Amino acid sequence: MSAHHHNDNDTQVLYEGDQSKLYSGLMNHHSDIQSADSKKQVSRIWKVTGILAIVTIIEVALGLYGTGAGMPKGLVNVFFLLLTIYKAAYIVRVFMHLGDEKKSFLITVLIPLTLFIWFIIAFLYDGGFWLEMNTKF
Amino acid sequence: MSQATATTQDVKSWNGGHSPFNVSYGKMMMWFFLLSDAFTFGAFLISYGTTRFFSAVWPDPNKVFHSFPFLGEANAPLLFVSLMTFILILSSVTMVLAVHAGHYNDRKGVIKWMLWTIIGGIAFLACQAWEWTHLNHQGAWWGSFTDPATALSSFEHFFSADKAVIAQHGLQATHDFYNYFFTITGFHGFHVFSGVIFNVMILLNTINGKYELRGHYEMVEKVGLYWHFVDLVWVFVFTCFYLL
Numbered sequence: 001m002s003a004h005h006h007n008d009n010d011t012q013v014l015y016e017g018d019q020s021k022l023y024s025g026l027m028n029h030h031s032d033i034q035s036a037d038s039k040k041q042v043s044r045i046w047k048v049t050g051i052l053a054i055v056t057i058i059e060v061a062l063g064l065y066g067t068g069a070g071m072p073k074g075l076v077n078v079f080f081l082l083l084t085i086y087k088a089a090y091i092v093r094v095f096m097h098l099g100d101e102k103k104s105f106l107i108t109v110l111i112p113l114t115l116f117i118w119f120i121i122a123f124l125y126d127g128g129f130w131l132e133m134n135t136k137f
Numbered sequence: 138m139s140q141a142t143a144t145t146q147d148v149k150s151w152n153g154g155h156s157p158f159n160v161s162y163g164k165m166m167m168w169f170f171l172l173s174d175a176f177t178f179g180a181f182l183i184s185y186g187t188t189r190f191f192s193a194v195w196p197d198p199n200k201v202f203h204s205f206p207f208l209g210e211a212n213a214p215l216l217f218v219s220l221m222t223f224i225l226i227l228s229s230v231t232m233v234l235a236v237h238a239g240h241y242n243d244r245k246g247v248i249k250w251m252l253w254t255i256i257g258g259i260a261f262l263a264c265q266a267w268e269w270t271h272l273n274h275q276g277a278w279w280g281s282f283t284d285p286a287t288a289l290s291s292f293e294h295f296f297s298a299d300k301a302v303i304a305q306h307g308l309q310a311t312h313d314f315y316n317y318f319f320t321i322t323g324f325h326g327f328h329v330f331s332g333v334i335f336n337v338m339i340l341l342n343t344i345n346g347k348y349e350l351r352g353h354y355e356m357v358e359k360v361g362l363y364w365h366f367v368d369l370v371w372v373f374v375f376t377c378f379y380l381l
Contacts, residue, residue: 032241033237033238033241033243033246038237038241041237042234042237045230045233045234045237046230049226049227049230052226053223053226056219056222056223056226059375059376059380060215060219062380063198063199063214063215063379063380064199064214064215077381080376080380080381081376084372084373084375084376087372088369088372088373091229091365091368091369091372092365092369094233095229095230095232095233095365095368096361096362096365096366096369097236097358101158101159101160102157102158102159102160104157104158105158105159105160105165105168108158109168109169109172112172113172113175115176116179119179119180119183120183120186123183123184123186123187124183124186124187124190126187126190127186127187127188127189127190127191128190128191130191131190131191131192131193134191134193135193
């Protein structure tokens with residue numbers, strides 16, 4: 001481990017204006033791209049690429065043959081949504097390196113997104129309600 | 138005891154002089170911008186969902202998107218959009234490899250992977266241009282399918298529902314579908330376009346040795362976040378428009 005590498009518990013004395021020292025505190029300052037540590041990270045990137053590709057192929061196959069094979073459309077849709085969130089989580093965690101940031105930062109970014117739970121339920125329910133009003137009355 | 142120590146240190150890190158998140162200002166602001174952009178895209182997609190829930194029928198994506206360049210009238214549902222999805226995923230992979238090279242101050246690696254990322258972005262935009270042109274030739278655009286006298290035969294093939302229901306609600310649904318389709322894929326495409334511009338700027342700076350002089354490649358990482366976000370949004374657009 002290089003002298004510059006620091007972990008969560010290191011106290012960095014930083015003063016205003018010296019942003020460069022803050023640069024990717026948790027990830028920067030490795031020196032050799034041929035090192036085992038670097039190669040491990042690259043192989044992880046390709047592994048995630050494989051996962052994203054396979055999940056996309058499964059999604060397309062479900063889209064083409066899912067209902068034809070007798071699966072109810074509602075069930076196929078549940079699979080679509082789960083696979084979408086699965087893919088999104090990998091992109092954010094590995095490609096955007098959010099998984100490598102401090103937990104407190106990860107939580108700060110993710111908590112506002114919980115508003116989507118209300119947002120989606122409320123508005124889709126509203127759409128469904130108006131369809132019911134239009135068809136019944 | 139260790140808990141107490143951690144708490145003390147945590148309070149200390151918020152007392153100034155330290156970066157509690159260990160993230161630079163620019164990178165944190167990029168994350169917060171992306172958070173706000175996620176809500177903009179979310180609002181678009183949710184309003185699309187609301188309209189869809191509100192509609193008695195909705196076009197079947199397998200019947201709307203079934204063409205492929207140079208294959209004429211061949212019926213190939215989902216094939217072309219799968220290609221677009223793979224192009225964008227791969228350009229996201231080359232971007233993360235550029236960021237990785239940046240972490241190790243490997244200038245040549247950054248240049249190589251940024252070039253591939255830019256090529257991927259342009260390829261995706263080219264695909265989208267073809268798709269839009271193709272749909273436009275079929276009569277689809279913003280504000281299309283509004284004339285009540287439109288023949289049933291010009292839109293019934295988009296649906297896999299009962300013919301009487303299509304006759305009553307199909308025109309309005311087709312109109313809504315295309316308005317949302319062009320607005321949302323257009324907004325996403327504009328993000329891809331601006332992302333390509335940012336990538337080109339970063340590539341030029343890297344070639345000119347600006348980041349080597351600066352001692353770090355954080356700009357690659359910040360623009361990389363934007364580029365991954367564009368891929369992330371496409372994952373959701375792909376599901377909402379082409380799969381569900």
